Amino acid sequence: MWYNNILETIGNTPLVKLNKVTKHLKGTVLAKIETTNPGNSIKDRMAIKMIEDAEEAGLLKPGGTIIEGTSGNTGMGLAMAAVVKGYKCIFTTTDKQSKEKIDALRAFGAEVIVCPTNVDPEDPRSYYSVSSRLVKEVPNAWKANQYDNLSNAQAHYEQTGPEIWAQTEGKITHLVVGVGTGGTISGAGRYLREQNPNIKIWGIDTYGSVFKKYKETGVLDKAEIYPYITEGIGEDFIPANVDFEVIDLFEKVTDKDAALMTRELARQEGIFAGNSAGSAIAGLLQLGKSLKEDDLVVVIFHDHGSRYMGKMYNEDWLRERGFLKDKKLTAQSILQKRGDQDTIMADGAQSILETFNLMKALNISQIPVTQQGMVVSKVTESDILNALLDNPSLKSAAVETIASKVFPFVDLNTSIDKISTLIDKENQAVLVEDVHGKINIITQYDIINAISEI
Template sequence: MNYAENILETIGNTPLVKLNTLTKELPCLVLSKYETFNPGNSVKDRMALQMIEDAEADGRLQPGGTIIEGTSGNTGMGLALAGIVKGYKCIFVMADKQSKEKIDILRAVGAEVVVCPTNVEPNDPRSYYSVSKRLGEETPNSWYVNQYDNPSNCKAHFLSTGPEIWEQTEGKVTHFVVGVGTGGTISGVGSYLKMRAKQEGKTVKVWGIDTYGSVFKKYHETGIFDENEIYPYITEGIGEDILPKNVNFSVIDGFTKVTDKDAAIYTQRLAKEEGMFLGNSAGAAVKGLLQLKEHFSKDDVVVVLFHDHGSRYVGKMFNNDWMRDRGFLDEEITIASDLIKNHDNKHLVTAQTEELVAHAIERMKTHKISQMPIKDANGIVGSLDESDLLYHFMSDKNIANKTIKEIMGKPYPIVKKQTKLEEVSKLISKANTAVLVDLENGNHHIITKYDIISAI
């Protein structure tokens, strides 16, 4: 009989799969190292197991101990699987920008998950780096994994992923392209491939995929850690606002940055055009590969590594409402009805002339809106927006207790569903912050400055 003793024995030996459609414009053979075949559906199973086994070997992890880690999900899954088989408890700390699916999946495999805010400095006590470190110090018999600086991360790829790629390509690989987060994958695979190629008098170029909002590319090119480059981004799994010890910049030949929009679009395209239902960093990797086109020639064998599975992104990159909200769908916006497409199923928030201003303020806060049409028994007769409120508040601090009709402005202009985008934009000005669309069923919807800006 041929079977594995436990799920951990099925980690590794993933297939190499040719890309056929998306990379047609490239002159070379492009092969993907398809890591979703690992039991936790990502490449991270490899390094999770290696980190645990190395910690067991030198006593950092003791029997019955608790594994603590800051993880965006995939490392957590690998650690959780190993924890189950080997008898450890897991506590994971995640940033709140991560998909809900990722959090739910970790809870499904028995881990405790602590969620932290994304938009704080790494050394802020609320950041996920700081919280994981603190939990590591406070929890008895615990081991803080620290995948960013833990050398077993890179070692796992040097010992398994790198040799597999070398064997599967029969030593013909000429380029390795991969998204960079902790740096474990690129550094481990990159150094193994470069070492083997050198032994045989060949070369392998190693390219990292970075994202806008991350420090890697500039640091690699200039040696400058530029804090101005750090800002929140949407792409998941790659890019950092720190320099993890696992990024070995000396084995990386160059980085290319991929936008959030391109990464999301190519994540969808991989599924629809190659039948490869993969995570967001795979989309970024393919787009990055296309950006590097001029570096490849006919006889090259380019290996791109795909980290994780699409199921973790069904509420995001595979959800067209989510994509539309971020302007990631290349839909034509030419007429008024296009501008309200992503909110036309929502109820139009209004207030009545006789209501108190306090009610309108409450409603604006609840619905997170800056303006609204005002109605009386005959229909829409006025408008109220933030600047009206502020203006009246300056001269009358008791404004909240007045009726809306005392301070409301003129009603917003009404356009037809077919009115051209240019005409709608012309109607919006400092004095007039919105336009209403006649839905031809007795109802109206609102187009705000924000909708026009989103269309841009």
């Protein structure tokens, strides 16, 4: 058996039982692994549905251009279909999206325009506004408009919902979904509710998004809106695809909990999923006290972990945001192992000879140079030697005249791996400010000494 094109492979994704991350919950928890779609995301389903409905309605014509504001996954589905069907694509996205997502869209030949995240949807710079402007300017263009195009939810009513019902033999009691455009939870949820009105539909939201408060109060509170890191869920407006009548409740999950749970899915379940899967499981754990032994919970795993390699699966990225309790050595742990030491510095106004004598007396090969108490540069033995070979009379000149670029600064949470990459022939040390505001210098010797004590 074979398929006529890649689009025919969309759907029929597996349900996989979770065994470890949900071990303290009652009932059975199944993950709907949407990464097995050809575009590695659930968005393939609604992308092809929106295109086919637009073709049928005469909105998308042969040789046309598909325009959309997308965080990456919908764009992937649209771009894949466009290749098969002969359309061009222009996508707008936000600067919070991972580089991997943007690169993937460009791999399909799409044009991608990156817009600022921290602006209102109505702002002409927002990725919503830019996509709306382009659809007016580009000839023979059609905007998919995944947020308000009800073909989005309809795709999940026709496909995802029936699949889940059949795969669970009608035994599903809860559907848990991270909510972005709202199409998945609303479409699948509506179908499942028609089969059994008692099924609970739980939406997962993020802090900085408006869904939870809007569901509970009917108020779109702009004071709730602020930038967040979690990708794929949450919004600062209400998409038409979000059917609040279908959704029983929303649960908010922090960026940190979402990121760390995303990693735990890989480490404990062997499932390499995206950020919204981590959010959904973290949210389920927060809500899990209400579950019973005979409950059967289905959680949607929207997309693949490969799109988050520079973020949730990057330990340095997590450390920089304080999300990871570092088991590796950091600048802080290196300083702790070394013990308190005075950092010797040279005032930029003192002479080259005076500085050299200081370095010789202390047996150090490099020294930070300050101006008015601020570290502004550095000088090494090589800097001094080269200067005096060129002009011996320079020994009485100010050391700042031969100083070179300052050592790199790192923070206390910077990993030993990162520090090691910064120390090279040009920079033989790094500087770090401790919790008391004191400037410390970390050399290659300090790193070797710290490693040897592990």
